[in-house]
Amino acid sequence: MLNLIRNRFLRIPDKMHIMIIAVVVMPLFIGAAIFFSGHFTNVYKVAFISDHAISFPKSKSIQIDKINERPATSSLAMGKYNAFVEVNKDGEFKVTTLKGESDKKAIQTFFEGGKLPENNKTEQRGIGTNILGFVLMLALMQGVALTTFYPEDRNNSTFKRILTSPVNSRQYLAAQGIFTFICLYVPTFIAIAITKICFGVEIGFGLGNLAVLLVILASLATAFSLFMASIMDRNISLGTSGISIITCILAGCFFNFTGNIKVLDVLCNILPQKAFMILIQAVENGRAFQEFAGQLTYTVTWVFALWLVGSVVTNRRIKKGVY
Amino acid sequence: MRFLRIAKFDFENILRNPTLLFSNTVMPLILIGLMGFVTQSFFGSGNMSSYDYYGVSMITLSALLIIMTATNAFMEERVKRANIRMIYAPIPKAEIYLSKILSTYILGTLSFSIILMIGQYLFHINYGGGNLPYILLLVNMLVLFGSCFGTMMCCVMGDEEKASSISQLPVLFFSAFGGIFFSVYGLGKTVAAISNLSPVKWILECAFRIIYDNDFALLLPVTFSLFGASIACVIVCQLTFKPEDFTC
Structure with a gap:
């Protein structure tokens, strides 16, 4: 043997x-x-589509790109952005994302209140x-x-x-x-x-x-x-x-x-x-x-x-x- | 006529191989179903579900893995013996490898087209609706490239096992860096920039742009590059294929 x-x-x-x-x-x-x-980061990459300059508090777990025009939907599919955020006439934020409901809410909360909800991520x-x-x-x-x-x-x-x-x-x-x-x-x-x-x-x-x-x-x-x-x-x-x-x-x-x-x-x-x-x-x-x-x-x-x-x-x- | 006869035999040879048949027909559907099911919770109720994402990425991966079918159809032990007979016959050597490319390509095109249509109409995976023909074309070119690449690897290596184990590596590597399994943008900007070097990334991007944005800008460059690469592979085949290596 x-x-x-x-x-x-x-x-x-x-x-x-x-x-x-x-x-x-x-x-x-x-x-x-x-x-x-x-190196895998769990940062939300958000495209903020607006003509006006609005500043948001900096956060480690959210990264905002301000752009004038809405990017292609395929950039969501490829994961370049996790969400698009637009402001409608009434000043409300509209979140478009392919991610789950809890992620969508978290991003929405951030734009409305300037803070991500705590423990929004699953274990x-x-x-x-x-x-x-x-x-x-x-x-x-x-x-x-x-x-x-x-x-x-x-x-x-x-x-x-x-x-x-x-x-x-x-x-x-x-x-x-x-x-x-x-x-x-x-x-x-x-x-x-x-x-x-x-x-x-x-x-x-x-x-x-x-x-x-x-x-x-x-x-x-x-x-x-x-x-x-x-x-x-x-x-x-x-x-x-x-x-x-x-x-x-x-x-x-x-x-x-x-x-x-x-x-x-x-x-x-x-x-x-x-x-x-x-x-x-x-x-x-x-x-x-x-x-x-x-x-x-x-x-x-x-x-x-x-x-x-x-x-x-x-x-x-x-x-x-x-x- | 003679060439078609050889190609027909090669085609039947693939059909008689249950593993190859399975991996080109049922396997992609299983992969889509599994990955889609497992990652369901990562996707919301938006216009792309987990099945839509993995429907595209797993089809790309499976179509690339047709390389394995090509290497198998060319140099598996049983086929090798038949090849040796052909080498003795007064047949140009190009017919030997071209018939393997053709038979693999036909099988791949047929099965992946059917899979795409089943996916779209039966399982309601978003393959672009009315734009489905363009996705079919893209996958078709990918299959052609895979068939040529696999055959080329066989010609270069002269051995099925070597060819398939070595060609798996670039496939896995480019797939991982092309965003087949996870989005590369999650790894930071540097890696995302590197991923631009992966052809698989461009294929995925092309498919997603067609499906979600009606944007065909990438279709021609991608399909022509694949077609050009296929021709390059065939040229390498002609240069490196040494039938006399078979006989020993």
Whole structure:
């Protein structure tokens, strides 16, 4: 088995592009994401359309551009402006926005009273949770690229030859899994740690907590990629990307949302990413891991289940003589 | 005639691949539905809902991702064997890659046009109402560019896996900086200025201007740039495609 692991590493030069993407480009992506998420401002950008000079009190969370003509509606769609404010004949402010009702009211209140209502924003999720949500999706998509040796071995009949040696399929999968895990874990951890230490970006976790959380994250991605590589024959990468994106959106890796559809709620709660997101949010808020043992066990169960199914499918195909 | 026969076979090959078929037909609708549903609360009852926004941005993203279909249609292991036969036959090499471009393009145009129409008339997503033909044209050009770009990457890299994994990166990068997932203006003025370099931003802006402002100023420049870029890709294909690499 050690030989198999070593073999994976020896074959890296053959797949240099994958390694460069995994070890250089992805960490850069993650670093950039962390860096920019720190800059993400929740400022209302308002176009105030008026011929008269009216001055408004300065506020950190609202930025007013005075213009004479109404800008194109598409600038609202593109997010250049969040709202247009016009004054009608009676001196009332009319707010046009694509944002929700509470935001519209907040802007209206600001123009009428010179102050934004307090706590008008819904409670925001921590930076760390957002970052790890994003990293989780990248890892799920990347994992399968790092598992590429396995389908390649099958296609070249190398897999069959390996099985004639004293190695069984479980050991083979374990070796492949260890390789994928290392290649996912190490660059990701280093990327986040460097951005935290060198650039001083606050990510909401200590390095210890981060290390533990990334172990769970990388195991999940590894198990998932082994599972996908086992059950699919072709277009593995495309299929995996699709499933990862859909399930990550559903599990709230990017946006925390509450739906009103029961079936969808149940579906979301089944996803391992959901449990993981609850866990990291709690950890970021300073709670202990132990309090969320349920979520932890649930995620780990998924890891083992995916691994097991992948292994069973491979074994059955070997017995049938597919490989 | 011979060329059409090759293209027809390539087209059928894509149809026989469930993953490719799924990702070009159902997947965009799922993405629009999901993103729209998840971000519903960020949008008000104004004239653009979350579905309208992600209807445009996710279609753009999916149309760009046709690159994956193109690379797959060209150099997947099973197709590769058939390609080798063609290389032995007295066929100009241009016919080999042009047929992949054509088959991918036909599939993309058909499915994305249908998706846009279903979106507008069945799900009431705002694709411009009477201006829908212009949006169709825009997406059509995007699909053409994606098909040519994917095929070009295959010619340059000589390997499907390399081509698709590498071409995903600029797509993701330009999409993120073009405002596909979130508005770049939220990241401050500098980033917003940088985003002007992203072609995806201009495609989105063009679409939104057509839909919400009846403003066609960007339509011609954008479609012609895409068309020009497609031709450039085909030229690179002709220069770099080495059929003899296949045989080993």
